[in-house]
Amino acid sequence: MTRPSDPGTDHSRTVPLDVETIRGTYEAVLWDASTAPVPDVTGLLLGHVQLLVPELDQELPRMRGEWRDCAVHVLTRTRALLADDIGRTDTWALATQCRALLTLLCQHSRPADATTAAIVTVVA
Template structure:
């Protein structure tokens, strides 16, 4: 078994502190590598009990950073990509509204779901697909 200094989650501890501080001070730049490391620590290696709360907090921060970014793209997205983005945004908002799990098992499930949603949001942010030049709402405003 790997020791803590060589585990993926130990890497998270050192590399995510700047993102967390930036996220709480206002708009922050999306750090895809840090976000990816955080969700991979949960999805691929599991979140050990002592790191579960910290990883959950980091995922909430990443999701809160990505939601408005992806939401900005949605009016300009096309077809299935737009539908997928709307589904991911809606599901993520519900997950955030539900808050922490009532039991350790529910919290583990919530953190897993946050990691999955975070991965989906990052993918949509990095690969929004072909975008229309203007959103439909923008065109309507110009016609009035």
């Protein structure tokens, strides 16, 4: 399956997003069948989320309809999670929010031709 274009290619950012590192971090939590905690993964996820929230905030004015509604929901839920004292039991929730933030950014900021190519690749 082809992944959407990465928003890290936008040169208006002061620091490009390292999309593969962010994905690797949340996937290590969400898809790891073991119950053993990954050292420092909560701190990594927290850093990723703190980076992604303002990025999605910048995209929000350009979003319309269900995309915007979903982004507002994800941002609201993420801010509530960040306002709580994040403990090790919240690592999975933080990984879920990180995935949602990155997915919204990637889906919304890719060009139309990349959308079509991704759909054709998945269906084919």
